[in-house]
Amino acid sequence: MNTPGYRISLHNSLTTPIMLGGVPRKFAILNWTLCAALVLGLRAVYLLPLFVIFHVIAVFFAKKDPDFFEVVLRLLKQKRFYKA
Numbered sequence: 001m002n003t004p005g006y007r008i009s010l011h012n013s014l015t016t017p018i019m020l021g022g023v024p025r026k027f028a029i030l031n032w033t034l035c036a037a038l039v040l041g042l043r044a045v046y047l048l049p050l051f052v053i054f055h056v057i058a059v060f061f062a063k064k065d066p067d068f069f070e071v072v073l074r075l076l077k078q079k080r081f082y083k084a
Contacts, residue, residue, distance in 0.1 A: 017066045022059040
């Protein structure tokens, strides 16, 4: 909504999501925390490529739509049906 004679500048950082390594911050923290717990805690080094693949796939989806993961979380929380 533009009012004639007024102009409001909006900084880009207010509209873009916070990314960490090309993916949303929450996903990156969850992914790499699980990776650290399994790889370092259980010494399951063979799982490291799996988490790297998860990160690369997440970067692909985040490039297409930065809000992809928020939409997926909202979809998972939504009820499947409503009582009549």
